[in-house]
Each structure stands twice: as C-alpha cells, then as structure tokens.
Amino acid sequence: xxxxxxxxxxxxLVDNAPTRVRREVKTVLHALDKAIAxxxxxxxxxxxxxxxxxxxxxxxxxxxxxxxxxxVLIGAGKAALGMAKAMLKLLGxxxxxxxxxxxxxxxxxxxxxxxxxxxxxxIPDTNGVRAAQQIIELAESCxxxxxxxxxxxxxxxxxxxxxxxxxxxxxxxxxxxxxxxxGATIHELNTVRKHISAIKGGQLAKAxxxxxxxxxxxxxxxxxxxxxxxxxxxxxxxTTYSDxxxxxxxxxxxxxxxxxxxARLRRGTSGEIPETxxxxxxVFKRITNIVVGGNFDACxxxxxxxxxSGYRSMIMSSHLEGEARxxxxxLSSIARSVECxxxxxxxxxxFVVGGETTVSVRGxxxxxxxxxxxxxxxxxxxxxxxxxxxxxxxxxxxGPTDAAGAICSPETLKQALxxxxxxxxxxxxxxxxxxxxxxxxxxxxxxxxxxxxxxxxLCVGV
Numbered sequence: 001x002x003x004x005x006x007x008x009x010x011x012x013l014v015d016n017a018p019t020r021v022r023r024e025v026k027t028v029l030h031a032l033d034k035a036i037a038x039x040x041x042x043x044x045x046x047x048x049x050x051x052x053x054x055x056x057x058x059x060x061x062x063x064x065x066x067x068x069x070x071x072v073l074i075g076a077g078k079a080a081l082g083m084a085k086a087m088l089k090l091l092g093x094x095x096x097x098x099x100x101x102x103x104x105x106x107x108x109x110x111x112x113x114x115x116x117x118x119x120x121x122x123i124p125d126t127n128g129v130r131a132a133q134q135i136i137e138l139a140e141s142c143x144x145x146x147x148x149x150x151x152x153x154x155x156x157x158x159x160x161x162x163x164x165x166x167x168x169x170x171x172x173x174x175x176x177x178x179x180x181x182x183g184a185t186i187h188e189l190n191t192v193r194k195h196i197s198a199i200k201g202g203q204l205a206k207a208x209x210x211x212x213x214x215x216x217x218x219x220x221x222x223x224x225x226x227x228x229x230x231x232x233x234x235x236x237x238x239t240t241y242s243d244x245x246x247x248x249x250x251x252x253x254x255x256x257x258x259x260x261x262x263a264r265l266r267r268g269t270s271g272e273i274p275e276t277x278x279x280x281x282x283v284f285k286r287i288t289n290i291v292v293g294g295n296f297d298a299c300x301x302x303x304x305x306x307x308x309s310g311y312r313s314m315i316m317s318s319h320l321e322g323e324a325r326x327x328x329x330x331l332s333s334i335a336r337s338v339e340c341x342x343x344x345x346x347x348x349x350x351f352v353v354g355g356e357t358t359v360s361v362r363g364x365x366x367x368x369x370x371x372x373x374x375x376x377x378x379x380x381x382x383x384x385x386x387x388x389x390x391x392x393x394x395x396x397x398x399g400p401t402d403a404a405g406a407i408c409s410p411e412t413l414k415q416a417l418x419x420x421x422x423x424x425x426x427x428x429x430x431x432x433x434x435x436x437x438x439x440x441x442x443x444x445x446x447x448x449x450x451x452x453x454x455x456x457x458l459c460v461g462v
Contacts, residue, residue: 006036009444018411024388024459031305031457036394038301039452041082044293051090059290068147073098073114076160077153078395078451079218081106084114099138101131101159124161132162132199142211154220154451156230162199171258182251183360190231191239194276196261201276204233205283213287219294220451222319222355226289235289237276241268295354295453298394306350313350320355324369327357328376331458335387338460351458365431368399370454374406375432378423382413391456396445401433403442415439
C-alpha cells in the first residue's frame with residue numbers, strides 16, 4: 001500500500017501511469033486523498049467544537065448545557081452520519097433523542113438514541129418524503145428548554161423532499177431534472193426548490209421556533225451561502241417566487257415545467273400564498289447557523305501536500321463555477337503556459353481549484369462534471385510534456401456514475417487514439433465516463449462520508 005486512505009484504485013492508477021509522469025500522478029492522487037481526509041466530519045467538528053463540563057462552544061458561541069432539559073439531534077445530508085457520530089462522542093448522554101437522514105448504502109449502524117433514516121439520492125423518493133415528515137414532527141416536539149442541534153450537509157435537498165401542498169414528488173423530480181440538464185447553478189436550482197417545498201428555505205426553522213437551535217453546516221456550495229446549502233432549511237431565504245419563475249424563463253424550460261409547479265410559483269408571485277421566511281422573521285431569533293467546513297479546507301490540504309512534495313503551489317480559487325468543459329480547457333492552457341514561459345509559476349508547480357462546475361447536457365452519454373472537466377483538457381494536455389490534471393467530487397460521486405472523477409496526462413490522448421477513440425466525440429456526447437473507462441483514468445473512492453464540492457489539481461513537472 002502507498003498510504004491512500006480514500007482513493008481505492010490509486011495504486012492501479014499510479015502503476016499504469018506512463019513512467020515520465022508517474023511521480024506527478026502519484027503526488028496528485030495523494031493530494032486529493034489528503035483533501036478528502038481534511039474535510040471528514042469528525043475531524044472538522046473536533047476542530048471547531050469544544051465541550052468542557054457543561055460549556056458547549058462552537059465558533060464565538062457559548063452555551064451552558066445545564067440550562068437545557070434535553071439535547072435533540074436532527075440532521076440530513078451525505079455527511080450527516082459522520083457528523084452525528086462526532087456529536088455523540090462530544091456530548092454523549094446529553095443527547096436524548098434524534099433522527100438523521102442519509103443516502104441508501106451509507107453503512108449505517110444504530111446510533112444509540114438517534115434514528116437513522118435512509119432515503120434516495122440524487123433522485124428523491126417516497127422514503128425521503130416520509131423521513132422529512134418525521135424530521136418536521138421531531139422539530140415540532142422541541143420545546144423552549146430544548147437545545148436542538150441540526151446537522152446539515154450537501155445532499156439534504158434530495159434526501160428530505162417534502163413537496164408543498166398541491167405538488168407531487170414526481171413533479172418536483174421533473175423540474176429538478178429540467179434544471180440540472182439546462183446547466184442551472186446550485187443557487188438557481190435551490191431557489192426553485194425552496195419555493196415548492198414545505199421544509200426548505202427556512203421552513204424547518206418555523207417548526208423549530210420554540211427551541212434553541214444551533215445548525216452546524218458542512219458546505220458544498222460555492223461561497224458557503226447558508227441559504228443555499230441543502231436549500232437552507234434553517235436559514236432565512238432572500239429569494240422569492242418571482243426569482244424562481246425568472247430562473248425557469250432564463251433557462252428556457254418554463255414551457256416544460258409541470259403545471260402544478262408553475263401554478264404555485266404564480267400564486268406566490270401574486271401574494272396568494274406566504275413567502276418563505278425572510279431575514280427579519282422572528283423565527284430566526286433563537287437560531288445560530290455556523291459553517292464548520294467547506295471547499296477551502298479541502299483546497300488548503302491539497303495545496304499543502306503538493307507544496308510539501310516539492311511543487312510550488314497556488315490555490316487559484318475555491319469559488320469555481322461555470323461549464324466544466326470550459327474550465328478544463330482553461331486549466332490545460334495554463335499547463336502549456338507554464339511549460340513555455342514558466343508563468344504563472346515556475347516548474348515544478350501545482351494549481352488547486354475548488355468549487356462546483358456545471359454540465360449542459362447535449363448528448364446521451366454518461367458522466368459527471370469532474371470527468372467532463374478532465375476530458376475537455378485531454379486534447380490540449382497532449383501537447384504538454386509533463387502535465388497532469390485530475391478532478392473529483394469530495395463526496396465520491398460524480399454524476400450518475402460509480403466514479404468520483406478522473407485523471408489525465410499527455411499520454412491519455414495517445415492511448416485513446418491507439419484504441420480508436422476520439423476525445424472530442426466523447427465530449428460532444430457528454431460520455432466522459434465511458435471514455436475514461438476504456439482508456440483508463442477513472443478515480444474511484446466510493447462514498448467518502450463528506451461533501452464539500454469538487455477539487456481539481458493541475459500539476460506540471462520538470
């Protein structure tokens with residue numbers, strides 16, 4: 001073993017890498033592995049929370065636990081299980097009851113007094129609806145002398161899909177898929193979802209309005225906007241029904257949107273039904289929302305490892321957005337600039353970027369945004385001598401595939417041509433997964449138990 005904790009096929013990727021870039025491939029994979037390790041929920045919560053006697057401290061907030069009759073734990077998201085385990089270690093028997101919602105296959109085991117509810121992700125299902133209803137009921141049972149700790153991470157939007165009155169789960173799924181295929185950003189997607197939901201956009205806060213609430217949030221959203229992460233169940237929502245309608249118009253999908261969704265958004269725009277809770281709403285007076293970790297933490301860990309391995313390193317951004325294929329082309333052009341002119345850094349060097357790109361689906365292929373980002377760089381990277389590009393989702397899931405992402409080098413195009421494949425053809429079909437499956441380069445991690453968006457590393461050797 002070479003010390004890879006999270007990338008299950010790293011050794012194979014290193015062994016099969018061309019000799020001249022093997023060191024770069026190995027180092028980049030190690031750096032990505034370290035990025036995932038840095039944002040594991042237990043590590044983040046241990047770093048951000050201290051419990052001494054009855055004093056509970058997170059960030060600049062201090063609470064005396066003896067002032068509460070009970071502590072209730074509620075959570076939803078891809079990292080909810082790890083976050084719940086960490087809180088149970090920190091607070092032990094002070095937690096009297098609770099429930100968390102996690103994706104199927106999260107390797108769940110009983111957590112003392114905390115129920116584990118499994119639901120569908122990324123496609124919501126009826127189990128998710130039932131789980132959301134249980135979360136609402138648990139929230140409504142919390143009283144003035146209850147401290148409720150809400151654990152939120154990416155994936156919660158799909159895991160607790162409680163459609164608003166008059167909207168079916170099928171209609172909610174349909175509009176979500178339309179938005180995803182149109183290339184909508186996570187902010188746009190969640191603006192619409194919050195206005196067709198009975199739990200998102202601060203509406204869980206309404207159910208919790210009697211208790212003292214601390215929301216601990218692991219961010220998978222560019223900019224760590226608490227109103228967007230998991231569609232902001234306990235955060236004020238500054239967006240409106242009108243904003244949601246404009247997004248459907250701007251993305252060119254309003255004519256395909258289910259009539260029940262349009263009817264609700266139009267009723268909301270005309271003032272017939274209440275808006276989501278806004279920042280001035282009294283329901284937020286006893287709620288503290290704290291981001292305990294995010295993409296920048298992963299980027300820092302990756303850049304630090306590259307630096308310690310002898311590469312001049314730069315975090316170019318942890319706010320990356322845009323079309324995945326365009327980002328990949330930009331990164332590959334930077335590699336060529338480095339090899340030609342030693343700018344913006346002298347070799348050996350590494351550039352780390354984080355965030356979340358999008359894919360406007362045009363073809364009928366299979367893939368994810370990280371695999372598409374890397375595939376789009378294959379042609380240009382073939383013109384370099386010693387550049388490696390890798391990108392992965394920190395949750396271990398890239399699109400509807402079993403891969404977390406992909407990695408390529410100057411030899412990737414040559415290998416594709418040897419087996420008669422065209423990188424451009426696969427890119428046009430949005431078929432990045434099948435390209436890397438045939439050529440080699442898929443990065444496999446399985447579910448990582450965390451979720452802070454994507455991390456990509458461009459490495460240029462000497």
